[in-house]
Amino acid sequence: MNLKLKIWRQANAEAKGEIVTYNISDVSPDMSFLEMMDMHNEQLIETGEDPVAFDHDCREGICGMCSMFINGEAHGPDRLVTTCQLHMRKFKDGDTITIEPFRADAFPVIKDLAVDRSAFDRIQQAGGFVSVNTSGNTQDANAIPIDKHDADKAFDAATCIGCGACVASCKNASAMLFVSAKVSQYSLLPQGKVEATDRVLNMVNQMDEEGFGNCTNTGACEVECPKGISLENIARMNREYMSASLKG
Amino acid sequence: MIKTTIARKVAMALSGLFLILFLGQHFTINITSVFSDKMFNFLSHFMGNNPVVQFILQPVLIFGVVFHFIMGFILEIKNYKSRSVKYISFNGSANASWVSRNMIISGIVVLSFLGLHFYDFWVPEMNYKYVEFLPQDPDRYYEELVHKFHSPVRVAIYALSFIFLSLHLFHGFSSSFQSMGLNNKYSRGIKLFTVAFSLVIPAGFIFIAIFHHLNL
Numbered sequence: 001m002n003l004k005l006k007i008w009r010q011a012n013a014e015a016k017g018e019i020v021t022y023n024i025s026d027v028s029p030d031m032s033f034l035e036m037m038d039m040h041n042e043q044l045i046e047t048g049e050d051p052v053a054f055d056h057d058c059r060e061g062i063c064g065m066c067s068m069f070i071n072g073e074a075h076g077p078d079r080l081v082t083t084c085q086l087h088m089r090k091f092k093d094g095d096t097i098t099i100e101p102f103r104a105d106a107f108p109v110i111k112d113l114a115v116d117r118s119a120f121d122r123i124q125q126a127g128g129f130v131s132v133n134t135s136g137n138t139q140d141a142n143a144i145p146i147d148k149h150d151a152d153k154a155f156d157a158a159t160c161i162g163c164g165a166c167v168a169s170c171k172n173a174s175a176m177l178f179v180s181a182k183v184s185q186y187s188l189l190p191q192g193k194v195e196a197t198d199r200v201l202n203m204v205n206q207m208d209e210e211g212f213g214n215c216t217n218t219g220a221c222e223v224e225c226p227k228g229i230s231l232e233n234i235a236r237m238n239r240e241y242m243s244a245s246l247k248g
Numbered sequence: 249m250i251k252t253t254i255a256r257k258v259a260m261a262l263s264g265l266f267l268i269l270f271l272g273q274h275f276t277i278n279i280t281s282v283f284s285d286k287m288f289n290f291l292s293h294f295m296g297n298n299p300v301v302q303f304i305l306q307p308v309l310i311f312g313v314v315f316h317f318i319m320g321f322i323l324e325i326k327n328y329k330s331r332s333v334k335y336i337s338f339n340g341s342a343n344a345s346w347v348s349r350n351m352i353i354s355g356i357v358v359l360s361f362l363g364l365h366f367y368d369f370w371v372p373e374m375n376y377k378y379v380e381f382l383p384q385d386p387d388r389y390y391e392e393l394v395h396k397f398h399s400p401v402r403v404a405i406y407a408l409s410f411i412f413l414s415l416h417l418f419h420g421f422s423s424s425f426q427s428m429g430l431n432n433k434y435s436r437g438i439k440l441f442t443v444a445f446s447l448v449i450p451a452g453f454i455f456i457a458i459f460h461h462l463n464l
Contacts, residue, residue: 006336008336019336069335069337071337071339072335072337072338072339072340072342073339073342073343077342098336098337100335100336100337103331103333103334103335104330104331105329105330105331105332106330169343171327171338171340171344171349172327172330172331173327173330173331174253174327174330176253204252204253204254205252207253208251208252208253211330212253212330213253213326213327213329213330213331214253214256214257214323214326214327215253215257215427216323216327216348216351216423217348217419217423217426217427218343218344218345218348218349219343219344219348220340220343220344223342223343223344224343231426231431232431232432234426234431235426235429235430235431235432236429236431237254237429238254238257238258238426238427238428238429239428239429240429241252241254241255242254242258242428242429245255
């Protein structure tokens with residue numbers, strides 16, 4: 001396949017970026033999107049140009065590092081996949097592909113397509129954990145009976161890989177789906193209920209401090225989430241937040 | 249006081265639901281004008297002169313309207329600022345409906361319509377009762393209503409505005425329940441009711457305007 005790539009190039013966080021157009025040929029339909037980007041970078045290096053910076057790690061769809069906004073959608077046109085699991089067979093010969101970084105003021109661009117998503121880390125640190133005694137007397141988690149329904153929902157929420165596609169897809173750059181998944185994964189389990197009040201208040205406050213937008217229930221986040229995190233989690237977080245606010 | 253994103257969402261939802269309740273009540277009274285001028289006059293006179301309605305419910309309603317659109321603008325500005333560098337290519341229709349992404353547009357149209365509606369009905373009513381202190385006339389309301397819909401331009405503006413109100417309700421009604429944390433087995437029923445409400449009520453208001461314009 002021969003493709004035209006329109007890629008966002010930005011030298012560093014302070015530099016003014018722009019779209020640069022490249023032509024790439026001999027792209028195999030069996031390549032992953034990141035392999036196509038690797039091939040493109042090799043060609044850039046051969047011609048003495050600066051390769052395109054982009055985040056990637058496991059390339060198995062589980063680490064949440066890849067973060068490209070492809071043809072107007074987070075992780076491209078496929079559903080329930082990350083960019084690394086997107087394959088070039090989804091495109092046609094002669095296509096023009098626009099590739100941008102995930103955009104949000106809370107996700108500043110580091111270089112080209114790589115963005116700083118440490119805002120998610122700070123939200124997680126604000127309450128996305130359970131305080132357990134690790135001195136050797138820790139109770140086996142499996143010793144606590146948990147309703148299968150709740151366990152399944154907690155597991156579904158825990159599959160969030162924190163890639164930021166929800167923020168990137170939301171017209172308001174809202175992080176509600178991510179935060180609600182992290183709140184839900186703990187609050188649904190007995191181990192997490194103990195700190196549920198402080199957790200939701202602290203995580204939502206941190207989310208607001210990071211400068212994410214407000215949720216307007218468009219549902220774009222749920223559609224674009226590579227792990228299929230449900231809007232049900234946002235409703236649960238809203239309930240928990242209201243309840244926690246009333247408790248003070 | 250209402251500072252966090254979730255508190256603002258809930259406040260928007262509650263004020264929106266309150267306005268939806270008012271809309272239902274307003275429609276119930278207006279539709280009587282199609283069937284009986286006497287009934288419409290009776291209900292309008294009651295609403296216009298009952299002290300509870302005039303001095304308690306009416307200020308609460310005005311507060312609800314003002315709160316809803318001011319909070320809407322505050323949220324919209326915050327959302328706009330959350331992504332100061334916009335995408336070159338953003339395929340919003342791939343994952344969300346036009347209606348859900350453009351509540352600010354439908355909201356501004358409805359707000360503009362409210363300005364016209366207040367100019368048409370509320371301002372003259374306040375002038376009649378509290379400025380000129382004209383004598384009570386329980387039979388004037390139906391004629392005033394019919395008179396307003398003589399103009400085809402006004403009827404067209406009303407019809408267009410109610411189409412945008414329909415779009416606003418189509419997303420806003422069921423969305424308000426999600427904002428308040430209600431996403432469960434009843435959500436499908438709420439969505440179906442939302443579709444019915446957002447079609448029937450605005451269509452009913454358009455019907456009333458056309459009915460009186462054609463003097464049927």
